[in-house]
Amino acid sequence: MAQQVDLGVLDSQISEVDAKIGEVEAAITATDLSIRRSAEQLAEIHAQLRTATSRDDITFLREQVTLLSTKEVQLRTKEEQLRREKEQLRREKELLLKEKDRLLGAAASEATYAQRWAIMNPPSQISWRREQLDLGAGPLLNNWRPNAETAAGLLPELAHPAFANAVDNLAGHKPPDDVCMKAAAQLCCVGARIYDNESGLTAAVRKVLEPVLTTPTLQTITSGFADLSTAVPDWAVGDSSAKPDNLFLIFEAKAGIGGSGDSHYQGACYHGWFWRGRKGTDAFRDTRCPAFLLEVVGPHVRLSAVFWLERVTLFPLTPLLNLLPAHPVTDSLVLPVARLLAALRQGLHEIAQVPPCPKAPSLPWPIATHARYIARSAQRLTRTNFIYVVSRKSPGAGEADTVVVRLCRSYGTAAHKAWADQGFAPAVLHVEQLPAGWQLVEMEWLPPPEWRQLSQVEDAAERSEALDTALEALSKLHAATGAAHGDARPPNCLVRREGPGSWQVKFVDFEMSGEAGVAKYPAFLNDEVPWPEGVAYGQPLRCEHDSKLLSATVVGGGRAAEAPGVARCTPAPPRGSGGTELRCKGAGPAAHALMVRRGLGWRQRSGALWAAPAGLGARLAL
Numbered sequence: 271m272a273q274q275v276d277l278g279v280l281d282s283q284i285s286e287v288d289a290k291i292g293e294v295e296a297a298i299t300a301t302d303l304s305i306r307r308s309a310e311q312l313a314e315i316h317a318q319l320r321t322a323t324s325r326d327d328i329t330f331l332r333e334q335v336t337l338l339s340t341k342e343v344q345l346r347t348k349e350e351q352l353r354r355e356k357e358q359l360r361r362e363k364e365l366l367l368k369e370k371d372r373l374l375g376a377a378a379s380e381a382t383y384a385q386r387w388a389i390m391n392p393p394s395q396i397s398w399r400r401e402q403l404d405l406g407a408g409p410l411l412n413n414w415r416p417n418a419e420t421a422a423g424l425l426p427e428l429a430h431p432a433f434a435n436a437v438d439n440l441a442g443h444k445p446p447d448d449v450c451m452k453a454a455a456q457l458c459c460v461g462a463r464i465y466d467n468e469s470g471l472t473a474a475v476r477k478v479l480e481p482v483l484t485t486p487t488l489q490t491i492t493s494g495f496a497d498l499s500t501a502v503p504d505w506a507v508g509d510s511s512a513k514p515d516n517l518f519l520i521f522e523a524k525a526g527i528g529g530s531g532d533s534h535y536q537g538a539c540y541h542g543w544f545w546r547g548r549k550g551t552d553a554f555r556d557t558r559c560p561a562f563l564l565e566v567v568g569p570h571v572r573l574s575a576v577f578w579l580e581r582v583t584l585f586p587l588t589p590l591l592n593l594l595p596a597h598p599v600t601d602s603l604v605l606p607v608a609r610l611l612a613a614l615r616q617g618l619h620e621i622a623q624v625p626p627c628p629k630a631p632s633l634p635w636p637i638a639t640h641a642r643y644i645a646r647s648a649q650r651l652t653r654t655n656f657i658y659v660v661s662r663k664s665p666g667a668g669e670a671d672t673v674v675v676r677l678c679r680s681y682g683t684a685a686h687k688a689w690a691d692q693g694f695a696p697a698v699l700h701v702e703q704l705p706a707g708w709q710l711v712e713m714e715w716l717p718p719p720e721w722r723q724l725s726q727v728e729d730a731a732e733r734s735e736a737l738d739t740a741l742e743a744l745s746k747l748h749a750a751t752g753a754a755h756g757d758a759r760p761p762n763c764l765v766r767r768e769g770p771g772s773w774q775v776k777f778v779d780f781e782m783s784g785e786a787g788v789a790k791y792p793a794f795l796n797d798e799v800p801w802p803e804g805v806a807y808g809q810p811l812r813c814e815h816d817s818k819l820l821s822a823t824v825v826g827g828g829r830a831a832e833a834p835g836v837a838r839c840t841p842a843p844p845r846g847s848g849g850t851e852l853r854c855k856g857a858g859p860a861a862h863a864l865m866v867r868r869g870l871g872w873r874q875r876s877g878a879l880w881a882a883p884a885g886l887g888a889r890l891a892l
Contacts, residue, residue: 279646280370287363294356301349308342357719365649382407383581387546392501393539398532411538412583423583426575427706428634428656428677430560430627432620433575434705436587439613440573441707446608450615453482454608458600461569461593464525471523472504475566483507483615487622488518496543503540509622515553517544517561518618520576526568534574537563538584541576554578557626562614569593573610580632587613633658634677636710642700643675655781659715673699676711680792682783683711685753692750694743695777716764716776724824725760736765737824739773741817747777748786748813756782756791758816759799759823786813799823 312335319331386407390396401410402421409415412423426433438444446454456478465471476490484490484507491506494513505521508514520540522533541561548554559578565571570590577583591606630638630645634656638645647661656677665671674696689695696714704710724740727733740763748754755762755777762779782792789811795801802818 280366284363284366284370287359287366291356291359291363294352294359298349298352298356301345301352305342305345305349308338308345312338312342354720358717361718369649380580384546384549386410387542390539390543390546393503393536393543394500394531396536396539398535408581410542410582411535412581413535413538413585423581423585424579424632424634426577426583426585426587427708428636429575429577429579429583430558430621431635431639431705432560432617432624433577433587434635434708435620436562436573436575436613436617437706439616440587440609442609444612446605446612449482450608450611451604453478453611454604455595455600457566457571457607457611458593458595458604461566461571462595466525468504468523468525471525471566472521475521475523476505479611482611483519483618485619488618489514491517497547501540501543503537506540506544507618515548515551516622517541517559518621519614520561520563522563522565524565524567533565533567534563534572534584534586537565537574538576538582541578542582545578556629558629560621560627562617562621564614566593571607571610573614579629636677636702636704636708637675640710642712648675669699672715672717674713674715676713677704678709678711678781679707680781681709681711682753682756682780682789683709685751685755685783685785686711686713686780688751688753689747689755689777689780692747694747694775695780716766716778721764721766721776723761724763724765724820727765732767733824735771736773736775737820740765740775740820743775743777744813744816744820748816752786753783754786754789754811754813755780755816756784756789756811758820760820763820782811784811786811 315331315334315338319328319335322328322331390410396410398410402413402415404410409421412421414422423429427437428434457475460471460474460478463474465474480490487509488507489509489511491502491508491514492511494510495502495506495508495517503520504523505519506517507519507521509516509518520537522537522540524531524533541559541563545554545559553559561576563574563576563584565574567590569592571593572586572590573588574584574586588606588610591610592603593607594603596603627635628638628645630648632650633645633648637643637648637658637660642662644661644663648658649660651657651659651674658675659672660675662669662671662673683698683701686695687698690697696716698711698713700710700712702710702712724733724736727736744755744758757779758777762777764776764778766774766776768774783789787810791805791807791809791811793807795805795807800819800822802815802822804812805815805819
């Protein structure tokens with residue numbers, strides 16, 4: 271359905287591009303013919319000049335030579351423009367064909383993946399190690415294990431708005447109400463007890479949480495979860511108790527860490543088990559099957575997001591939080607749990623009531639559901655960041671219908687706009703604050719092959735000319751704006767040839783940018799980049815760093831510095847019989863750099879937010 275529509279649209283776009291290529295080729299042929307005719311006329315006039323004797327004849331013939339020479343230059347310029355246009359159309363067609371191949375491959379891959387679930391053992395019997403390390407079929411879950419290259423999915427806050435709002439609520443942007451505070455206090459007492467089995471723990475948790483979480487539209491599933499009565503989680507909430515079409519909450523209990531299986535992995539497998547028998551339903555086809563996974567493991571609780579987008583994807587929204595009634599620090603333990611329950615309660619209502627988020631393959635919801643964009647036109651530019659070329663639905667008069675949309679956690683918008691005002695960066699067209707601390711930045715699209723990265727200029731002499739222009743531009747920008755780029759390497763410097771020895775320069779990627787001397791460098795800088803002295807985590811950006819970095823990285827065609835400026839974790843060869851060792855290094859083109867930033871974000875917040883105590887004596891007033 272949606273896949274068929276996408277393929278049909280792509281076929282139509284490919285046909286349109288083919289037609290344009292045909293028109294351009296015809297124009298090139300006609301221009302070539304005109305150039306040949308002009309050359310023949312010039313040759314004929316030059317022959318006449320050699321035999322002309324009359325001054326008037328000579329003057330007239332020379333005027334004709336000038337006119338024809340000018341015409342030939344114009345024709346050759348036109349021919350060059352047409353050939354550039356043809357090359358641009360050819361690359362556009364190549365991208366469309368690649369996207370078609372990707373969709374066809376994804377369709378085949380999705381069918382294979384669905385079949386894999388159809389023959390899968392019940393979740394309690396699944397060997398997570400075998401399934402995650404399956405070299406042929408790939409990992410069963412996208413859960414960033416054993417590494418980001420093979421098992422990374424879309425981050426939950428970009429997969430569904432309910433998850434994004436949950437991240438906001440978990441960060442303490444809205445205080446939990448008295449109902450959640452009381453339930454959290456009770457849950458801490460439940461978690462502190464010692465249970466002989468999981469059923470006792472499950473019953474105690476349900477007694478606390480069912481009154482808080484269930485409603486007429488959010489019902490405990492009592493039957494119809496799966497085709498085997500043994501393949502059911504400890505507790506589940508869906509849209510119906512007997513014949514559910516949707517799954518909203520999976521609950522897994524373990525008497526303690528190291529008990530019977532991994533509740534995190536097993537809980538996500540119940541999600542796959544539920545939907546494997548519903549692949550033909552509208553709910554599966556038209557949504558991303560969002561759900562929350564709640565685990566209580568001994569005296570700990572954790573909330574995760576799980577959804578089906580190409581593969582079942584699992585990502586923790588919280589760390590394991592303590593469930594202990596430990597006076598006098600009870601408030602500092604209860605408040606994070608209360609935030610978790612408040613975020614879960616709101617999230618369940620949202621995924622049950624919010625209009626479906628279309629199942630566009632790995633396309634973040636801010637683009638997939640935005641009224642400004644044609645979602646099916648979106649093409650990702652790089653695997654290391656969430657940057658897309660996308661068509662606008664209703665561009666205004668004089669506005670481009672194709673733009674670049676960047677989703678990021680932080681962005682130097684002021685620096686970008688200041689450099690754009692000077693003519694050295696693409697125009698910023700729209701900025702929007704999203705939930706969970708993300709931003710949407712829409713900007714002018716600088717299409718190839720007209721524009722190319724400085725690192726893609728192959729000819730050494732041309733690269734030297736372009737570098738000189740870029741360094742001169744940096745000097746002007748620093749003096750005029752006081753802003754430093756922070757990552758001014760060749761891949762972030764786009765150039766366009768304007769004529770012999772003349773280049774136009776525009777800088778992109780302002781995630782690290784800001785006021786020189788004030789803005790600070792982020793963590794996880796790529797140690798494979800030859801950063802100038804003074805560049806380090808927490809140190810201020812300096813204007814001179816930009817020029818030194820650009821000069822130092824324009825080597826070997828500039829390709830040595832194409833990796834992003836943040837670090838990533840990649841698998842190293844296992845030592846002995848141990849598991850996969852992770853080694854942090856610079857991020858390459860297949861990395862998911864944002865995973866590193868976002869994945870550690872909640873750990874960095876843990877001291878300040880998860881353990882933040884309620885005001886003294888004001889716990890019930892929150």
